[in-house]
Amino acid sequence: MPVILGNEQAAVTIMSTSDTSPEVKRFGRPPHGWRRRLFGIVFESDTLAGRLFDLVLVAVILASVLVVMLDSVSSVGGRYGNRLDVIEWTITILFTIEYIARLVCVQRPLRYATSFFGIVDLLSVLPTYLEFVIPELHTLIDIRLLRLLRLFRILKLTAYVTEVGGLVDALHASRRKIFVFLFTVLMIVVLLGTVMYVVEGPQNGFTSIPVSVYWAISTLTTVGFGDIAPKTDMGRFIASLMMLLGWGILAVPTGIVTAEMTHRRWANILAVRACPACGSSGHAPTAKFCQDCGAPLVTQAAQQ
Secondary structure: OHHHHHHHHHHHHHHHHHOOOHHHHHHOOOOOOHHHHHHHHHOOOOOHHHHHHHHHHHHHHHHHHHHHHHHOOHHHHHHHHHHHHHHHHHHHHHHHHHHHHHHHOOOOHHHHHOOHHHHHHHHHHHHHHHOOOOHHHHHHHHHHHHHHHHHHHHOOOHHHHHHHHHHHHHHHHOHHHHHHHHHHHHHHHHHHHHHHHHHHOHHHOOOOHHHHHHHHHHHHOOOOOOOOOOOOHHHHHHHHHHHHHHHHHHHHHHHHHHHHHHHHHHHHHHHHOOOOOOOOOOOOOOOOEOOOOOOEOOOHHHHO
């Protein structure tokens, strides 16, 4: 009897872990019937049918975006416009059926309709229908590219999602430093733009201080459109200094974010390396023995 009870508990545990996917938690999965089978195809990529459905969906999305891009080319659109319209309407009808299927096979359709992917799915089909009223909305079909974010779920690239979260956290932690840096750059371009206005003057294209600041921004960022250029020797000297300064300035935000990411990584390593004997943490990555009890530490390679 204890063995049988243990097996039942294990089975319950397996069933509970299989029902913890984000789609099941948020939208609800039907317990049985054709809606349950449809949910497995549309929302779950663990089965062969679900994975095939997702891959076909990605291919259709790419084909749809390609059709819109080709239609924007005058030579291609004028020659194959009718065929492209037929393909676009066919794809739109398929997306409409898919969107309705997603609403039908979940227990909480309103929650799906108001979710991120629900809104994206709706916006991916609306422009084609609204084109009869507002023709300019046809170009919004490119929003279907956002649906390719499902590749993270299809290919199980959860590690990349984690890395993106780490980058966002580093940017958020560095926001004050980046703000100070941008404010400093703003003062530099305003100051040097004003100086160039005084040095060059309206006769050389620097007709006002805002125009001179625009030139300073394009020069400092090493873009250099060439629509405005200094003519005097002093102006060229200042422009040369700004170009050299721009090289160093462009590297500052990268250094700020990289330093924050490195700091967080080392902090995580120090927190993870705990002593197996006493539980003390905060050991250096190169430490071989516990700093408190002297017990051998597990190497970082062994932990990975």
